[in-house]
Amino acid sequence: MALHWKLVVDCAEPLRLADFWAFALGYDVEDHSALIDRLLGAGVVTEAQYVEVDGRKAWVHAAAVRHPDDPVDDSTGVGLGRRLLFQAVPDPTPGKNKLHLDVHAEPGHRDDEVSRLQERGAKVLQVVSEPGTDHVVMTDPEGNVFCVQ
Structure with missing residues (x-):
């Protein structure tokens, strides 16, 4: 069940x-x-x-x-x-959160989604582009880490 x-x-x-x-x-x-x-x-x-x-x-x-x-x-x-x-x-919470959300933008709209979230207080930490993944690591207004793919 x-x-x-x-x-x-x-x-x-x-x-x-x-x-x-x-x-x-x-x-x-x-x-x-x-x-x-x-x-x-x-x-x-x-x-x-x-x-x-x-x-x-x-x-x-x-x-x-x-x-x-x-x-x-x-x-x-x-x-x-x-x-x-x-x-x-x-x-x-001390240190990095152990669990985070991945937000999936529509194909080709990741950067638009990142900008939209920045307007509400999110911050970009890192842009990751490597084999198998292409995403942006961000924080919400309290510093909780999440990713936009």
Whole structure:
């Protein structure tokens, strides 16, 4: 039996990274308004634990993006398929991240994709052109490494 999964990224600013990666991948930022409203009504969370962003409630400590074609649990706003979760941690991860995303641009449009992501705060670290691969190593706004192929 196959397992469901999500990729979790430790970060300082979950809302900022969710916005960047939603833009980068064409994903949707999850709307957790229904879940937050339910937990507020039950007295489980306080107003200090969420903010309003673009008319929706969002957790201060975590934000997620999901593939727009995948199902969503309407009672929580949580995606039930391909998703990335960004969670606030107190300290930055030391050294190079051990896991990274590869973003695949349409053939012939890699440089356009690199430029598009740079406009949102990504930085180019290295252009790699060697037998078997041709890609650009970049960092997102918090310095997490990813590649554009």
